[in-house]
Amino acid sequence: MTHHAPHEQEIRAAAAHFGRRRFLTATGAAAALAFATNLPGTGAAYAAAADARKITENPFTLGVASGDPLPGSVVLWTRLAPRPYEPGNGMPAAGVTVRWEVAHDERFQKLAGQGRAEAHPEFNHSVHIEPTGLAPDRVYYYRFRAGDWISPTGRTRTAPARGARLTDLKLGAVSCQAYHDGYFTAYKHLAQEDLDVVFHLGDYLYEYPVTAVGGARNYSDRTLPARFHRETVTLEDYRLRYALYKSDPDLQAAHAAHPFIVTWDDHEVENNYASDISEDHLPAAEFLARRAAAYRAYWENQPLRSPQRPKGADAQLYRRVQYGQLAQFDILDTRQYRSDQAYGDGWHAPGPQSQDPARTLTGATQERWLTDGWRASTARWNVLPQQVTFSERRNATGADHQVSMDSWDGYPASRERVLAGAEAAGADNLVVLTGDVHVHYAFDIKRDFKDPDSRTAGVEFVTTSIASGKDGAERPADWATYMAANPHMKYYNGRRGYLTVTLDQDTARGDYRTVSAVTTPGAPVTTAASFVSEAGAPGLNSA
CATH class of the missing domain: 3.60.21.70 (Alkaline phosphatase D (PhoD))
Structure with a gap:
């Protein structure tokens, strides 16, 4: 049986009909459950794979990242988004094969690992690679390929061996x-x-609206789409907001230089929330639906390991x-x-x-x-x-x-x-x-x-x-x-x-x-x- 994430157009249509607050309140528990179950996993039948060679625009607009180093492993991340400011990011509603490489050198002449992974639409075409067999306390370089496109090169470092005596x-x-x-x-x-x-240490993004000129950035050479000028509530809202933030070249440079x-x-969800209690003390079911969307988008956009993947509105x-x-x-x-x-x-x-x-x-x-x-x-x-x-x-x-x-x-x-x-x-x-x-x-x-x-x-x-x-x-x-x-x-x-x-x-x-x-x-x-x-x-x- 093929599992799909809730269709964003259907969510928006329903929210427009009932009103966003009323809709989320009525369906909060069901939405949270859907976020836990409608995800690809072992044995799932995925949507038909798309041919990566048909991607005609650069899909690596959000850069690359690495994180959570272990002595023999580090998470490698990217997300395919040829049109990062559009719903769906310009990607087909199908899986796309992404190739990855880890090397000892920036020219990738001495590989330490390589493989393939599927960028699933259910995860907004993000990939989280957890290569093993790497040496401890070692600098590595990594990159991704989708069709004919090659990502920027990232630099990362594994953690030292558990018993290692480090000088600093x-x-x-x-x-x-x-x-x-x-x-x-x-x-x-x-x-x-x-x-x-x-x-x-937190507040990677903010839920507040961003104006067409980028707020205090006061752009004179670009205009941000009106969809950013609203508070993030739905899964699509959070995904697009991460795309906006991760398109920043300085943030991309930091991620490409160091493991996070x-x-x-x-x-990342809402100002000063506490557990299942929202800032405005909305019904818990309504807020948990929003929290589930926010947590899922957070995992999709960070170099986190599989144990940190949310289960509905919860994540360790x-x-x-x-x-x-x-x-x-x-x-x-x-x-x-x-x-x-x-x-x-x-x-x-x-x-x-x-x-x-x-x-x-x-x-x-x-x-x-x-x-x-x-x-x-x-x-x-x-x-x-x-x-x-x-x-x-x-x-x-x-x-x-x-x-x-x-x-x-x-x-x-x-x-x-x-x-x-x-x-x-x-x-x-x-x-x-x-x-x-x-x-x-x-x-x-x-x-x-x-x-x-x-x-x-x-x-x-x-x-x-x-x-x-x-x-x-x-x-x-x-x-x-x-x-x-x-x-x-x-x-x-x-x-x-x-x-x-x-x-x-x-x-x-x-x-x-x-x-x-x-x-x-x-x-x-x-x-x-x-x-x-x-x-x-x-x-x-x-x-």
Whole structure:
């Protein structure tokens, strides 16, 4: 029996007839189920294959990517889209054979692997290749072919062997790339860095409308189709929005230069959603239909392994990656399982509702997985790539201060359990990587934030946004207040950019990279500040 994804024209027609909200509410559970079942798999009878030689336009307009490195493998990704801004992307409603190659050299004279894969219309003609038998800690080059078309060449790197004794490791951390807020100039510079891996900490895209001139990009030489000037809700909406973002040349350059390990935050679905609770508190069935569409499009457009493929409105994105004996990375998902934000979200004084010990940011299962992983860890550094600010962040110096209900401050019991788990496991060299807030922060993680003299349990490096928030300022208006109200905050910068972190046996060093503008292209990059924490004696000092 042939399985097909729900036909987008039928979905749009039904939504127009009943009204989008009413339609999704009435059919939410059925749509979520359809996303789980109408996918190609072993033994399925696919739509008749199309002849790749009949593709008359370049299908590799969205570039290539790699991710989730293992010692002998790395995921290779591309998506066929000759017309990326059109529904269906100019591809036939049939599978297309894609050939792939992995090589030791850029000229592909010494191949390390090759094969064929089917780009299925059910997955929007994306492919996820998981080659095996590669050498650990090795640079490789890869490319794809469809008919007579050859993709750009990507460069990737496998993870070191689990027991490898590494001298050092350098990673990048990025987040929050609102297309409508500016150019992805920071990615152009990131592509030129010498990095082992890049962590994307969420908000890869935004659900908000994008105007014909690209919002703050203010294009004068092109016009975006009107279909982008609406909020993403349906599967087609999310797929097209990824096509818009992934057509950006600077983002393509970063993906082609480095393997990415990705996790999502809220805007990949909807602002500040919590589990099955939408920002506007829509019926759960309606929101889960939207979440299923968003999760499916996310997987289609990221270099993720098959265990991360969504099942309806659910996907296990939290996972663990080892880099020899030097670092263990526990990648979190702080959206899918969290309790609803206390006090209706926003900034509020801590109180009984936010301090309820039953509240969780990670869910009980993920929390146990995290602490169990720390107990088993033998790594020098235990690194926690995740989404929202972990350390306390007060907005005033007095007793009447407020904190963000969307961050770990809104879930203090959850934070305490995590810190207690790290302490019990002996995970002394704890490094938290954070995105979300569109600014650079550097924090000492205090064991008791109420006591500035309490033990420092680890450090937190918060990366600013790639574009979200437009140009920003080196010292935002609340800079002095925040620095005074939070003595454990060692740095605060409101420009756009990214973070690099270098780990060796003795130190963790964070370099805060910023660009002067994103509303105009081509800004230079600078290192605005650098901080170092010593192994065995956590706490940030200026480098």
